[in-house]
Amino acid sequence: MRVTKGAQIVAGTALLALAVAACGGSSDSSGTGAGATAAGGNPNAVRVEIAEPQHDLIPGNTTESSGAEVLNALFVGLVDYDAEKKPYNRVAESIESDDQTTWTVKLKDGYKWHNGEPVVAQNFVDSWNYTANGANAQEGNYFFGSVEGYDELNPGEGKTATATTLKGLKVVDDKTFTVKLKNPFSGFPTMLGYTAFYPLPKAAFESEGKLKADYGGNPVGNGPFKISKPWKRGSDQTISLVRDDAFKEGKAKIDAVDFKIYTDLSTAFNDLRAGNLDIMDQLPPEGIATAKNEFGDRYIEQPSSGIGYIGFPTKSGAEYAKNADVRKAISMAIDRKTITEQVFSGTRVPADDLISPVVSGYRQGACGEACTYDPAKAKQLFDSAGGGKMGPIELGYNADGGHKEWIEAVANNLRTNLGVEVTPKPVEKFASILDDLGDRKWSGAFRMAWLMDYPSPENYLRPQYGTGGSSNYSEFSDKKFDELVTKGDAANSLEEGIKFYQQADDMILKELPYIPVYFYQTNGAYSQHVKNVKIDPFERIDLFNVERA
Amino acid sequence: MGRYIIRRLLQAIPVLLGTTFLIFAIVYALPGDPVQALAGDRRVDPVFAAALREQFHLNDPLIVRYGYYVRDIFSGDFGQTFRGLPVSTIFEGKFQVTFKLAATALIIEAIVGVLFGFWAALRRGGWEDKAILAFSLLLVSVPTLVSGFVLQLAIGVKLKQLTGTQILPVAGVQDGLRSYLLPGFVLATVSIAYLTRLTRTSLMETLRADFIRTAVAKGLPRRRVLGRHALRNSLIPLVTYLGADLGTLMGGAVITEAIFNLPGIGQQLFQSVYLRENSVVVGIVTVLVLIYIVANLVVDLLYAVLDPRIRYE
Numbered sequence: 001m002r003v004t005k006g007a008q009i010v011a012g013t014a015l016l017a018l019a020v021a022a023c024g025g026s027s028d029s030s031g032t033g034a035g036a037t038a039a040g041g042n043p044n045a046v047r048v049e050i051a052e053p054q055h056d057l058i059p060g061n062t063t064e065s066s067g068a069e070v071l072n073a074l075f076v077g078l079v080d081y082d083a084e085k086k087p088y089n090r091v092a093e094s095i096e097s098d099d100q101t102t103w104t105v106k107l108k109d110g111y112k113w114h115n116g117e118p119v120v121a122q123n124f125v126d127s128w129n130y131t132a133n134g135a136n137a138q139e140g141n142y143f144f145g146s147v148e149g150y151d152e153l154n155p156g157e158g159k160t161a162t163a164t165t166l167k168g169l170k171v172v173d174d175k176t177f178t179v180k181l182k183n184p185f186s187g188f189p190t191m192l193g194y195t196a197f198y199p200l201p202k203a204a205f206e207s208e209g210k211l212k213a214d215y216g217g218n219p220v221g222n223g224p225f226k227i228s229k230p231w232k233r234g235s236d237q238t239i240s241l242v243r244d245d246a247f248k249e250g251k252a253k254i255d256a257v258d259f260k261i262y263t264d265l266s267t268a269f270n271d272l273r274a275g276n277l278d279i280m281d282q283l284p285p286e287g288i289a290t291a292k293n294e295f296g297d298r299y300i301e302q303p304s305s306g307i308g309y310i311g312f313p314t315k316s317g318a319e320y321a322k323n324a325d326v327r328k329a330i331s332m333a334i335d336r337k338t339i340t341e342q343v344f345s346g347t348r349v350p351a352d353d354l355i356s357p358v359v360s361g362y363r364q365g366a367c368g369e370a371c372t373y374d375p376a377k378a379k380q381l382f383d384s385a386g387g388g389k390m391g392p393i394e395l396g397y398n399a400d401g402g403h404k405e406w407i408e409a410v411a412n413n414l415r416t417n418l419g420v421e422v423t424p425k426p427v428e429k430f431a432s433i434l435d436d437l438g439d440r441k442w443s444g445a446f447r448m449a450w451l452m453d454y455p456s457p458e459n460y461l462r463p464q465y466g467t468g469g470s471s472n473y474s475e476f477s478d479k480k481f482d483e484l485v486t487k488g489d490a491a492n493s494l495e496e497g498i499k500f501y502q503q504a505d506d507m508i509l510k511e512l513p514y515i516p517v518y519f520y521q522t523n524g525a526y527s528q529h530v531k532n533v534k535i536d537p538f539e540r541i542d543l544f545n546v547e548r549a
Numbered sequence: 550m551g552r553y554i555i556r557r558l559l560q561a562i563p564v565l566l567g568t569t570f571l572i573f574a575i576v577y578a579l580p581g582d583p584v585q586a587l588a589g590d591r592r593v594d595p596v597f598a599a600a601l602r603e604q605f606h607l608n609d610p611l612i613v614r615y616g617y618y619v620r621d622i623f624s625g626d627f628g629q630t631f632r633g634l635p636v637s638t639i640f641e642g643k644f645q646v647t648f649k650l651a652a653t654a655l656i657i658e659a660i661v662g663v664l665f666g667f668w669a670a671l672r673r674g675g676w677e678d679k680a681i682l683a684f685s686l687l688l689v690s691v692p693t694l695v696s697g698f699v700l701q702l703a704i705g706v707k708l709k710q711l712t713g714t715q716i717l718p719v720a721g722v723q724d725g726l727r728s729y730l731l732p733g734f735v736l737a738t739v740s741i742a743y744l745t746r747l748t749r750t751s752l753m754e755t756l757r758a759d760f761i762r763t764a765v766a767k768g769l770p771r772r773r774v775l776g777r778h779a780l781r782n783s784l785i786p787l788v789t790y791l792g793a794d795l796g797t798l799m800g801g802a803v804i805t806e807a808i809f810n811l812p813g814i815g816q817q818l819f820q821s822v823y824l825r826e827n828s829v830v831v832g833i834v835t836v837l838v839l840i841y842i843v844a845n846l847v848v849d850l851l852y853a854v855l856d857p858r859i860r861y862e
Contacts, residue, residue, distance in 0.1 A: 234634050235641045237721070237812055260721075263820075267720045267810045270701055274709045274719045400823075 042228070042240065045256035046530055046546060049268040049280045052261045056216020056233055059198035060131030060138040065539050068195045069281070070239055070259050072540040074221035075198040076249075078105060078124070079189055085358050085455050085537045086494075087190050091119060091199075091222070093175075095192065100184035100490055107175045110248040113201040114226040121177035123199035129165045130209060131196055140196030142470070143453065146188075148180045164209055184490040186497045187456035194454055194538065198222075224252040224544040237261045253547040254530075272527060279546070281524040281535050285345045288523055295525040298533075303357040305537055306520030307460070308348070310334075310395070310410065311448040314513045315475040316440040319390040324511050326390065328370050329382035330445075331515040333417035334410055335373045340518050343406045347523055351516035354460055354505055358537040361457035361498045367509050367516060375417040382418045392421035394444025398430035403447055410517070437473040448473065448514060455537050456494065457501035461485055465508050474513030481507050550853075554846070561842045565835065566619070572834045573615050576827045605828075618831065628828040630821075636832045639817060644836065646722060647813035650805070651798035653726075653733030658740040659791060665741075666748020667780070673753060681749075685742035697735045697808035704731060720810035732809040736802055740794055747790055751783040758782070784855050792848030796841040 053067030059075060062068050078092035089095065093106040111119040130136055132144035134154035144150050148168030153161050168180035181188065191197065199222065204215045218230035225241040239259040243252045260277060262268035265284040271277040273294065281300075283291055291299050310330070312321035320326045336350035353366035369377075382388070395411055397403040404426065411422040425444065427433050436442040450471075452459045462485050463469045467477040481504050488500035508514075526533045531549040534542040584598045584607070601607070606614045621628055627636035669681040705719035717731045718724045755761065756779055764774045802815035814833050821829035852859045 232638070234639045235643075235812075262720070262810050263816055264807045264810060266698065267701070267808055270706050271719045271721075271810075274706045274715065276715070276719055276721075 042242065042256040042258065044254070044548075045240065045258040046254050046543070046548075047258045047260055047276070047278045048541065048543070049262055049265075049272070049277055049282075050239075050259045051263070053233065055139065057219045057227075057231065057239075058138070058211065058216045059195050059200070060127065060136075060140045061216075062195050063139040065282075066259075068538060069540055070241075071195050071198065071219075071221075072538075073223055073225040073241055073257055073543045074219055074227065075195075075223045076111070077194070077198050078107075078192040080193050081455060081536050081538075083534075085360060087193055087455070090193075092192070095189045097188070100186045100188070100492075101181050103179045103181070103188055104172075105177055105179065108248075109175070111222055112246055112248065113203070113222050114220045114244055115201065115203055116246075117201060117203070118174075119199060119201075119222050120174045121171045122174075123201055124197075125165075125169045125171050125177055126202075126205065127198065127200035128169060130200065130211065132166050133164060133209065134161060136211075138196075143191065143194065143196040145470070146181050146183065146185060148182050150182075183486070185458070186489055186491045187454070187458050187494050190456045190494060191454040223247070224249070225257055228256065249544070252544050254543070257543055269525075272525060275527060275529075277527065278530050279524070279526045279533055279541060281522060281539055281541055283347075283523045283525060285347050288345055288347060291523070291525045298526050298528065300522065300524035300526070300533065300535060302522050302535065303349070304520045304522040304539055305356050305358045305452040305455070307351055307354070307356055307450050307516055308406075308518045308520070309448040309450070309514040309516055311446050311474050311514045313437060313440070313442055313446075313473070313475055314511075315477075316443070318394070318443045320387060320393055321443065321445060323385055323387070323390070325381055325385035326387045327512040327515065329378045329385065329387060329418065330393070330414060331367075331370050331512055332372065332374050332378035332381065334413050334515070334517060336371070336517060337373065339406055339409050339413075343409050344518070347521055348518035349521060351519050354508055354514065354516050355457045355501070356452060356460065356519060359452065359455040359457055359460070360494070361501050361505075363502065363505075366502075366505065370509065370512060371516060378417055379419070382420070387418065387420065392423050394423050394425050396425045396427055396433050396442065396444055396446035398433060398447075399426035399428060400430075406517075407447060434473065440475075446473075449520075451520075452537070457498060457505065458485060458488060461501060461504055461508070465504075465513065476508070476511065476513040478507065478511075554850075557846050557849070561839075564842060565838055568838045569619075569622075569831060569835050570615055573618065573827075573831050574611060576822070576825075576830050577611060577614070579822075579825065618828075622835070627832040630826045630829055636828050639829055640814075640832070640836075643812060643814045643817055646811050647799050647802055647806070647815060649726075649729050650732055650736060650802055650811060650813060651795055653729040654737035654740070654798050655791060655795055657733055658737040658744055658794070661737075662741045662744025663748050663787065665745040667752060669745065669749045670752035670756070671775075678749075681745060685745045688738045688742040691738070693735055693738065693804050694808070696738055697732070697805055700731055700735060701808060720808075722811055728809075728811070732805050732811060735808075736798060736805045740798070744787065744790065747786055748783065751786050752779060755779045755783045781855060785852060788848055788851050788855065792844045792851075793841075795844045796837065799840060800837050 048069070050066040050069055053062065053070065054064050055061045055067060057067060057070060057074070059071055062071055076090050078090065078095065079087040080090045082088050091107055091111050093108045095103060095105050097103040105121070105124070107119065107121060113119060128144060128147075131138045131140050132147065132150055132153050134141060141154070144166065147166050149163060149166040152163040153166065155161055169177065171177045179188075201220050201222070203220050204211055206212045214230070217232060218227060224244060224247045226244045228240045228242040231239045237260065239261075241257040241259070243255055245251055265282065266287065268277060268280055269284050269287045269291075272280055312327055314322055340346065340348040340350050350371070351367070352364060352371050353362050355362045355366070393414060395407050397407045404424075407424050411424050414420055414422045433442060433446050437446065450460065450464065463471045465472060465474065465476045465481060466485060467479075467482050484500045484504035484507070488497035488504065491497035491500065522535055522539055524533070524535060529549055530546055532545055532547045534545065536542060584601050606617055618628065627640070629635050630639070665681050665685070669678045672678045701719055704717050705715075709715050718728050722728045761774060761779055764778050799814070802813060803819045805811070806813045806815040807819075818830065818833050821833070
């Protein structure tokens with residue numbers, strides 16, 4: 001599951017931004033980690049802003065955006081995503097299946113590790129086995145939950161694992177391996193471009209199934225850039241990469257990349273404006289207006305994969321949480337446009353579907369009337385459903401993620417438009433809301449957000465609304481919905497599956513266990529020293545194609 | 550003198566134990582589970598959580614955990630974070646950065662504060678005095694958060710865009726000492742104001758003292774009266790303030806370090822409190838307490854230098 005508290009992007013106050021982005025990092029004054037400035041570093045390096053990665057640079061242990069950004073330059077995966085967010089093959093020659101369950105992956109010739117060894121099928125299998133092994137406590141572990149043999153590696157509390165490798169993975173020859181899934185899933189290839197699915201070289205392992213301790217600071221990758229100087233997490237402020245001239249797809253157009261670690265987005269933005277930084281794929285909210293003016297066509301604004309919701313425990317919750325009409329009335333009473341423009345200063349857009357605009361399958365206005373601001377109708381529906389007698393509405397949110405402002409705005413909308421008492425309820429950590437929801441102890445409404453794991457509509461549906469879904473906090477459960485999603489999974493291709501997913505989506509939109517409120521956006525900008533800056537649906541910069549201007 | 554220093558250092562031991570225990574108790578009393586904080590918003594794998602709890606003695610009572618901690622400290626080991634980084638690695642370079650920042654601030658505030666205070670005291674009631682009074686009021690009332698961003702924008706960004714040269718860097722420590730000037734000034738602003746007022750009051754009081762009248766009466770040149778007799782005898786409260794301020798500056802640089810992206814302990818402290826990395830928090834506080842103790846000792850010793858009437862035995 002990738003539920004997000006989103007503090008990094010929201011940043012209600014400067015200190016809040018600091019709270020999450022603040023990741024230390026250090027370099028001494030002699031400028032060891034200085035980057036491409038007067039004091040040293042590679043003067044030709046393109047300088048990219050990141051926060052300090054939470055872990056060492058190990059693909060399977062990286063699910064946050066800063067580490068993924070760096071790894072995306074160091075590695076290439078089986079697939080990547082084109083401008084339409086559809087996967088296309090990169091290291092993979094083909095990814096095929098007759099039954100959507102057993103997938104045969106063939107690799108292209110010519111991809112090499114930075115140490116010169118060829119990239120072989122075993123590298124993928126080794127890497128996936130390592131990440132899927134619960135004993136290694138990798139953040140990306142859950143990505144392999146759909147592969148056969150995952151449960152043996154992750155038996156759960158108090159039980160011991162009965163395997164050390166996924167039995168669903170088989171190496172056929174150097175260029176071929178097969179993956180057997182637990183259930184058919186036509187969207188499987190869409191998963192494979194994510195960081196957790198990168199391969200690992202022989203050189204990464206000390207012995208079978210054990211990574212070298214220093215690999216994460218000095219990783220050997222297979223991508224267009226290689227690390228130029230080992231990175232020491234916690235003290236180095238720059239991660240320096242240089243171009244790998246032996247890269248199969250050709251040389252990258254820039255010589256080197258320096259990832260500069262910032263704890264505060266506003267500071268990084270000032271550095272960008274002063275010309276000490278080249279690319280930011282995330283801007284401080286207060287800098288958006290300035291960026292539009294100052295950067296002109298070097299300002300980037302595009303949808304990102306996140307969706308923000310108001311959710312309800314529809315089975316065990318309060319009266320208002322259980323009533324679909326009341327939920328719809330609440331949805332119609334929320335002024336999404338004003339909230340996204342005023343509270344989020346344009347860093348969000350009003351949501352009109354439960355599937356994000358970044359994946360194919362999104363339909364503009366799918367939510368229809370229910371997501372359209374109409375106070376009069378909302379009040380009417382609310383009253384006829386008896387909402388007024390259901391007691392005050394509680395809105396839970398985590399106080400550490402900059403959510404207070406928009407939750408308060410929603411609360412005001414509901415008070416004014418529905419004439420109901422609303423109590424916003426801050427909780428220290430998002431995890432405690434999730435825990436309470438998991439234990440069926442949370443009765444009120446709550447804020448929720450979701451970032452995709454892979455660009456398939458399925459990822460927005462099953463985990464959240466499927467019976468027994470890994471992040472099903474709304475307790476929504478409907479056999480027909482489950483069947484539709486399964487039909488989508490079993491379809492012959494992703495495109496064919498989409499219509500089933502959309503039908504399933506419509507069912508949720510009718511019931512609204514989660515009310516979609518806003519879509520997240522990527523706001524970025526780049527200096528005049530670079531051009532052709534593209535950001536993918538995972539908010540990673542395509543550094544391979546960035547050029548000097 | 551030597552015995553006095555040894556006695557003071559011995560006194561530091563209970564102070565150190567007491568403060569670290571307090572901090573230790575406080576960080577562990579904070580609501581929320583540190584192991585959960587590690588996992589962010591996801592639920593932690595129970596097996597993994599149990600192993601961590603065991604490793605970090607989280608199941609033991611507070612006093613036992615503190616015992617383990619003190620034992621490790623005495624063997625020079627500050628422990629590990631929950632993410633497996635040794636705390637000493639996190640410290641690496643960070644104290645240097647913060648110390649440089651605090652020292653820059655201290656030098657700036659000492660020079661500017663004492664000069665302004667001196668001037669104001671001499672021109673007591675005149676327009677210079679009033680102007681300095683107004684200026685110091687302005688300095689105290691603008692929070693660092695504001696002055697930091699404003700100066701960064703004005704000097705780091707706008708001036709660069711106007712002139713084309715980066716006179717003072719926007720952020721980071723890559724430009725050596727130059728990197729510390731702007732943040733040092735920002736950090737020093739509030740103290741400059743205090744020090745100005747303190748110098749002014751202290752000097753004015755000294756100027757009224759009998760020995761100054763004597764000095765003037767016996768025909769000493771004005772420069773000598775002011776420099777040798779008046780200023781030197783007004784320095785004691787200033788030195789006390791500066792000594793205590795070094796510790797405050799080092800511990801209080803959180804916002805300044807964040808604005809100027811200086812990888813110092815202030816940032817680290819804030820982040821560690823947030824992430825519930827208790828070992829780091831206690832480690833930093835221990836070192837800060839040590840700095841306070843040493844700074845205070847130095848101040849006390851300086852009294853004897855400034856005022857020969859003060860003796861330590």
